[in-house]
Structures are given as C-alpha cells and as structure tokens.
Amino acid sequence: MELTERKKKVLRSVVDLYIRTAEPVGSKLITELPDMNYSSATIRSEMADLTAMGYLEQPHTSAGRVPSAAGYRLYVDELMADYRLSLDETKSISTAIEEKMQQVDKMVEKVAKLVSQATDLPAISVASRYGGVTVSRFDLILAGAGSVILVLMLSNDEVVNKLIKLPVQLEETDLKLLSALLNATMTGLSVQEFDQSLLDRIMRSAGAGSCLVPVIMEFTTQTLERQTRTNMAVAGQMRLLGHPEYRDVDKAQRLMTTLDEEALSNLPAVMQNANGTQVLVGAENVARELKDTSVVMTKFDIGEGMQGMIGVVGPTRMDYAKVTARLSYFAESLSKMFAKPEQAQLPEAKSGKEEQ
Amino acid sequence: MELTERKKKVLRSVVDLYIRTAEPVGSKLITELPDMNYSSATIRSEMADLTAMGYLEQPHTSAGRVPSAAGYRLYVDELMADYRLSLDETKSISTAIEEKMQQVDKMVEKVAKLVSQATDLPAISVASRYGGVTVSRFDLILAGAGSVILVLMLSNDEVVNKLIKLPVQLEETDLKLLSALLNATMTGLSVQEFDQSLLDRIMRSAGAGSCLVPVIMEFTTQTLERQTRTNMAVAGQMRLLGHPEYRDVDKAQRLMTTLDEEALSNLPAVMQNANGTQVLVGAENVARELKDTSVVMTKFDIGEGMQGMIGVVGPTRMDYAKVTARLSYFAESLSKMFAKPEQAQLPEAKSGKEEQ
DNA sequence: GCTTAGCACTCAGGTGCAAAGAGTGCTAAA
DNA sequence: TTTAGCACTCTTTGCACCTGAGTGCTAAGC
Numbered sequence: 001m002e003l004t005e006r007k008k009k010v011l012r013s014v015v016d017l018y019i020r021t022a023e024p025v026g027s028k029l030i031t032e033l034p035d036m037n038y039s040s041a042t043i044r045s046e047m048a049d050l051t052a053m054g055y056l057e058q059p060h061t062s063a064g065r066v067p068s069a070a071g072y073r074l075y076v077d078e079l080m081a082d083y084r085l086s087l088d089e090t091k092s093i094s095t096a097i098e099e100k101m102q103q104v105d106k107m108v109e110k111v112a113k114l115v116s117q118a119t120d121l122p123a124i125s126v127a128s129r130y131g132g133v134t135v136s137r138f139d140l141i142l143a144g145a146g147s148v149i150l151v152l153m154l155s156n157d158e159v160v161n162k163l164i165k166l167p168v169q170l171e172e173t174d175l176k177l178l179s180a181l182l183n184a185t186m187t188g189l190s191v192q193e194f195d196q197s198l199l200d201r202i203m204r205s206a207g208a209g210s211c212l213v214p215v216i217m218e219f220t221t222q223t224l225e226r227q228t229r230t231n232m233a234v235a236g237q238m239r240l241l242g243h244p245e246y247r248d249v250d251k252a253q254r255l256m257t258t259l260d261e262e263a264l265s266n267l268p269a270v271m272q273n274a275n276g277t278q279v280l281v282g283a284e285n286v287a288r289e290l291k292d293t294s295v296v297m298t299k300f301d302i303g304e305g306m307q308g309m310i311g312v313v314g315p316t317r318m319d320y321a322k323v324t325a326r327l328s329y330f331a332e333s334l335s336k337m338f339a340k341p342e343q344a345q346l347p348e349a350k351s352g353k354e355e356q
Numbered sequence: 357m358e359l360t361e362r363k364k365k366v367l368r369s370v371v372d373l374y375i376r377t378a379e380p381v382g383s384k385l386i387t388e389l390p391d392m393n394y395s396s397a398t399i400r401s402e403m404a405d406l407t408a409m410g411y412l413e414q415p416h417t418s419a420g421r422v423p424s425a426a427g428y429r430l431y432v433d434e435l436m437a438d439y440r441l442s443l444d445e446t447k448s449i450s451t452a453i454e455e456k457m458q459q460v461d462k463m464v465e466k467v468a469k470l471v472s473q474a475t476d477l478p479a480i481s482v483a484s485r486y487g488g489v490t491v492s493r494f495d496l497i498l499a500g501a502g503s504v505i506l507v508l509m510l511s512n513d514e515v516v517n518k519l520i521k522l523p524v525q526l527e528e529t530d531l532k533l534l535s536a537l538l539n540a541t542m543t544g545l546s547v548q549e550f551d552q553s554l555l556d557r558i559m560r561s562a563g564a565g566s567c568l569v570p571v572i573m574e575f576t577t578q579t580l581e582r583q584t585r586t587n588m589a590v591a592g593q594m595r596l597l598g599h600p601e602y603r604d605v606d607k608a609q610r611l612m613t614t615l616d617e618e619a620l621s622n623l624p625a626v627m628q629n630a631n632g633t634q635v636l637v638g639a640e641n642v643a644r645e646l647k648d649t650s651v652v653m654t655k656f657d658i659g660e661g662m663q664g665m666i667g668v669v670g671p672t673r674m675d676y677a678k679v680t681a682r683l684s685y686f687a688e689s690l691s692k693m694f695a696k697p698e699q700a701q702l703p704e705a706k707s708g709k710e711e712q
Numbered sequence: 713g714c715t716t717a718g719c720a721c722t723c724a725g726g727t728g729c730a731a732a733g734a735g736t737g738c739t740a741a742a
Numbered sequence: 743t744t745t746a747g748c749a750c751t752c753t754t755t756g757c758a759c760c761t762g763a764g765t766g767c768t769a770a771g772c
Binding site: 026027028038041044045047048058061062063064352 | 733734735737738
Binding site for chain 3: 394395396397399401415417418419438
C-alpha cells in the first residue's frame with residue numbers, strides 16, 4: 001500500500017494529538033482539527049490503512065489509535081514540524097549557560113540540570129576524554145606554617161591543586177629544586193608510564209624534598225586517572241513522575257535505577273558513530289528497561305580531545321519537536337562556549353521553517 | 357488516665373509492627389507477639405485507652421490502630437529500643453566514608469548520597485560556614501604560552517586556582533611584583549572590604565601586571581562569596597517511591613519539589629540550638645509539605661568555623677531506631693574524620709543496650 | 713477488681729452485573 | 743471517492759451485595 005500525502009497528514013495529526021493528550025486518538029477528534037476537511041468515516045478508513053501498514057496501533061478494538069514505534073520513527077524522520085524556539089526560550093537557555101562553568105565534572109552536573117529543566121524530563125550529561133592527558137607543569141608554593149601547595153597544570157589546560165602539610169621544615173630553595181626535578185622528569189608522561197623505577201629515580205635525586213615525593217606521585221596519578229574517566233551526571237529524575245505513563249511507580253523506579261547505574265554507560269558508544277541529534281524510539285533502545293521509553297541525544301564539542309553528550313529520557317510520546325530543538329540549541333551553545341572559553345557567543349535562534 | 361507499663365508495652369508493639377508492615381495494627385496481631393500473655397480483648401481495651409489518650413488513631417471504625425504524632429513522639433523519646441548496628445553495617449558505612457573527600461562542596465554531595473544509601477530514604481546534607489573567610493596568600497605562576505595560573509590560599513586552608521590567558525606578554529618579574537602587591541594589600545580582607553578605592557589603589561601600583569588585576573579581583577570576590585554560601589545537596593529522592601505511603605505520585609512529587617527548593621533551607625535554623633540527633637515528627641515540621649512526613653537530622657563538626665548537618669526525610673512510619681542509629685554513626689565518623697583529616701579514625705560500633 | 717469469652721455492629725474492599733460511552737468496521741447511497 | 747448510518751465491541755462507571763477484619767460492650771470467670 002502506498003503512503004499517500006493524506007495518510008501522512010493523518011499520521012502526523014495522530015502523533016501530534018497523542019503527544020499532547022497522552023490518550024488514544026479517535027477519528028472524530030481528528031476531523032475537528034483545522035485543515036481537515038473530511039468526515040470521520042474517511043479518517044477512519046485512512047487510520048485502518050495506517051494500522052495495517054504498522055504505523056498505528058490499537059490498544060483494544062473500541063479504542064482510538066496510538067502511534068507504533070514505526071509511526072514515531074516516521075514522524076521523527078519526516079513528518080515532524082520544526083519547532084521554532086521563541087525568543088523567551090533562547091534567552092532563558094542562554095542566560096542559564098552563561099554562568100561560568102569551571103571544571104569539567106562540575107560542568108557536567110550543571111548541564112544535566114539545565115537540560116532537564118529546559119525539557120521537563122530527566123537528563124543525562126556525559127563528558128568523556130579520549131585519554132592522553134599529561135601534566136605539563138609542576139609548581140610548589142611554600143604557604144607558610146609548614147605547608148606547601150602543589151599546583152599541576154595539565155595538558156588540557158585544566159589546573160588542579162592540593163595542600164600538603166609538611167612533616168619537616170623545608171626551605172624555598174628545596175622546593176625550587178624539587179619542582180625543577182619534577183618538571184624535568186615527569187611532564188609529558190601519561191599515567192601508564194608512572195612506575196616504580198621512575199619513583200626510585202626521583203627519590204634518589206630529590207634531596208631534602210624527598211619526603212614529599214610519594215604524596216605528589218599519588219595525587220598526580222589520581223588526578224590523571226580522574227581526567228581519563230568519563231564524567232556523567234543524571235538530573236531531574238523526579239520529573240518523570242509528571243508524565244502520565246510513569247504514574248506506575250514501579251515502572252518509574254525501575255527506569256530510574258537503570259539510569260542511575262551503568263546500563264546507560266554504553267549509550268555513548270551508540271552515539272559515537274552518529275552525528276547530530278539522535279532519537280532512539282522505544283524498542284530501538286539497547287537497555288531492557290528502556291523498551292517503552294525514548295531517548296534523544298546530541299553530541300557537543302569540548303575541544304582538547306574531549307567530547308560531550310547531552311540527552312533526555314522520556315515517554316515514547318514525548319514532544320520530539322520541542323525536545324530536539326532545545327537539545328540541539330544547548331549543544332550548539334555549549335560547543336561555541338568551549339570554542340572561545342572566556343566570552344561565549346551564543347548562536348542565533350534557529351529559524352526553522354514552519355511546515356503546514 | 358495513667359500511662360501504665362503495660363500501656364507502654366502495647367504502644368511500643370503497635371509502633372514496631374506498624375513500622376514493619378505499614379498496615380493498621382489490630383488487637384489480635386499483638387497477642388501473637390512473644391511476651392504478650394493477654395487475650396485480644398485485654399489488648400483491645402488498652403488500645404481503646406491509648407486512643408483516648410491521643411497516642412493512637414483509628415483510620416476508620418473497623419480498622420486497626422495507627423500511631424498518632426504524639427504516639428511517635430513518645431516512642432522516639434522513651435520507648436524505642438536502641439538499634440544495635442551490626443558489624444556488617446558499621447563496616448559498609450566505614451569503607452564508604454573512607455574514600456577521601458576533597459572539597460567541601462564535593463563532600464556534601466557524596467555524604468548525601470552515602471546517607472541516602474544507608475537509610476534507603478532521601479537524604480540532605482548541608483555544610484554551612486559562618487563567614488569570615490579571607491585570602492591568606494596569592495600566587496601567580498607563569499605557565500608558558502602566554503598564560504598565568506592564579507592560586508589563592510584561603511584562611512580555611514582550602515586552595516583554589518584559575519588559569520588566566522594573557523592578553524599581553526608578561527615577565528616573571530612582573531608577576532613577582534604583582535603577587536607581592538596583592539599579598540601586601542588584599543590578604544586578610546573579607547569580601548565586604550573589597551571596593552572601588554582598593555581596586556584603584558592596586559591598579560595604580562600594579563605596573564605591567566595591571567591588566568590582570570580586574571580578572572583577579574573578580575575571581576577572588578567570586579571565590580570568597582562561594583565560600584560563605586552554604587552548600588547543600590539532596591540525594592536519593594527516588595527512594596521515596598519505595599515506601600507505600602508515597603505510592604501516590606503527586607504526593608511524592610510535591611514533597612520532593614519542596615526538598616529541592618528552598619523550603620528546607622530554614623531547617624538548619626531549627627538545628628542550630630539543638631544538639632545530637634533530632635527527630636521531627638509529622639506535624640512538628642516547619643514546612644507545609646512535610647506535614648505527614650518525618651525528618652531525622654544530626655549535626656557534625658567540620659572544624660574551621662564550619663558546621664555540617666545530615667538528615668533524612670521519610671514517612672512518619674519510618675524505622676526511627678535504625679535511622680537514628682545510622683545517622684549518628686555517620687555524624688560521629690565524619691566529625692572524627694575532619695578532626696584528623698589525613699587518617700580518619702572510625703568510631704567503635706555504638707554498643708547500645710538492648711532493652712526488653 | 714482484673715481478665716476473658718462472646719456477640720452485635722461497622723466499614724473498607726472485592727465481586728458481579730448492567731448501563732453508558734467511545735470508537736470501530738462495514739455497507740449502501742450520494 | 744466520500745459520507746451517513748448502523749451494528750458491534752470493549753472499557754469504564756456505578757451500584758448492590760457479600761465478606762472479613764476489627765471494634766466496643768457486656769457478662770461471666772478467676
């Protein structure tokens with residue numbers, strides 16, 4: 001059977017209405033739409049066809065129609081009207097992002113929170129670095145009262161520090177010597193190259209500062225390891241409860257536990273080869289628990305060998321147009337922000353063409 | 357009417373059973389308890405008395421009894437058997453805490469998560485500082501490639517840093533000069549004392565480094581302000597759904613929104629004058645939304661003019677004995693940890709006397 | 713005087729059934 | 743090709759009814 005223009009129009013109406021009401025859509029409801037100059041009987045026969053073709057489903061004989069996974073797929077790929085962000089919306093997203101986000105792990109949390117807020121759905125935010133971070137510079141600062149501040153500058157321009165209480169008294173010159181030694185031997189080395197022989201070598205040459213070396217080594221290793229780990233945050237889980245399909249507490253809970261745990265950590269893999277905004281409808285999902293749930297996600301650039309991803313999880317009935325619009329606006333804004341760290345330029349509101 | 361020993365025993369049994377089952381407790385159920393050598397009729401008359409005295413309530417005529425707020429109060433204050441933490445429990449709490457917690461804001465989050473895990477309830481964790489943090493030392497490190505690392509050491513021994521990209525080329529000596537100037541003029545000043553005249557004064561003397569001054573000022577102000585803010589984190593909100601009284605999604609949602617927002621920020625005030633573990637039963641709560649919910653909270657010390665608080669929120673029917681035991685163990689462990697930052701000693705398991 | 717057995721009473725929750733309502737598929741006429 | 747009409751299906755809702763749990767009271771027993 002051929003998918004005529006009118007069939008598409010009916011399908012789109014069904015999905016649109018279903019997104020709004022979360023109730024099965026009947027033929028009569030559709031006839032009441034503006035631009036629908038057919039009787040309910042005509043719509044009925046079209047709907048019967050669409051059901052036969054697998055785009056719609058019927059919960060039971062005397063109920064209205066509900067989009068099937070295939071129906072959503074078609075909707076997302078072809079039918080969905082571009083959602084046009086209003087000035088208000090871009091503005092509130094912009095000001096939210098503008099607050100400076102200092103470190104990557106903090107950033108991940110904040111972004112998750114913002115995205116969740118903007119979409120009224122639980123959101124995840126991931127930042128993964130593809131390894132290779134090294135220390136590009138060591139500094140030791142004597143900070144009075146028997147303590148030293150260790151400052152590491154990393155190859156990705158992040159800076160971390162640690163306060164070390166000194167067991168013995170050390171002179172400024174001792175620290176100069178030690179930091180020079182560290183800079184000479186350890187900069188540019190990845191964490192895998194740290195080993196016992198390196199430690200021995202440094203200890204031998206360290207002189208008065210040798211008691212600091214183990215602490216420094218441990219902190220450095222820890223820091224570099226944390227850098228390669230992918231950061232991930234989940235926010236706004238409770239928002240799920242606002243949507244009728246999750247009034248079943250058990251279901252919501254099961255879904256959120258999945259989200260909290262690792263099951264989702266393989267989503268970034270799915271993301272890897274795809275570009276732009278991706279929509280996973282219901283059954284297309286990897287994780288069991290997400291079977292009747294959809295995921296929308298987008299990549300964004302953080303530069304310096306890093307990559308971010310933001311996504312939301314929600315009922316298959318979610319308002320894809322709105323969600324994808326907001327998500328990609330976020331991603332765009334974030335990418336720009338990381339491109340010019342100090343003065344983030346926000347993109348123009350995407351002026352999508354309004355179909356129909 | 358007098359509250360006899362036997363009445364107390366009955367009341368305790370009712371609360372214990374209700375905590376376990378979340379169902380109204382009938383007279384017959386109580387007779388089945390070991391150590392209860394009375395007939396159901398006797399228990400019934402005792403329960404009728406307890407109801408008249410306001411310690412029990414009846415959802416409807418033919419239902420069992422449920423503890424009233426006053427009943428819980430009495431239970432918490434007098435009747436409750438000390439819960440004895442098993443070795444397993446102390447161990448899992450200990451190892452959880454042992455992971456080093458670096459910065460205060462990170463700490464707050466982690467603690468909230470741990471407490472929530474240990475009690476299977478939503479948890480809040482607050483760390484508030486009573487002001488007065490100043491910068492005790494400035495350092496500027498030239499980090500090659502036209503950038504400078506600014507390191508601030510604060511009066512509470514926390515260290516923060518920021519990477520600044522240089523608009524112009526600066527020499528090591530310029531930075532030395534500037535940092536000496538900053539140390540001379542700005543250390544020990546609280547954020548309220550930063551004003552235009554101070555900025556002007558520094559700008560005049562800064563020489564080549566003057567272009568850095570505004571950035572440094574802003575970052576310093578921001579940092580000190582963040583230090584005085586109280587950090588607060590909420591974790592495990594979804595756990596609420598596991599308890600039957602919150603199967604009503606709307607209720608759970610309303611409660612959690614309250615928790616997420618500020619309504620709870622006045623709880624620390626309640627905490628201020630009290631010591632030890634506090635239990636707020638139902639109607640005793642400040643916030644509207646918490647009316648049929650209980651809050652258990654404890655203070656702990658962070659030293660350095662700071663104070664922490666952990667608490668959980670849950671159904672009035674929660675297992676007070678278990679929750680208070682775990683909470684105070686946490687608080688104890690944390691206090692000890694901050695007393696000797698580097699090698700946390702964990703307290704012995706509290707060996708409470710087992711009554712009855 | 714306290715305790716207990718017995719009994720009548722109350723009320724929430726489950727079950728079965730009928731009516732209402734929503735929506736469908738099919739057919740015949742326009 | 744579209745539409746009006748109609749019979750059919752299935753869920754939802756309301757209602758009456760029954761059952762079981764639990765109570766309060768009373769009178770008898772220790």
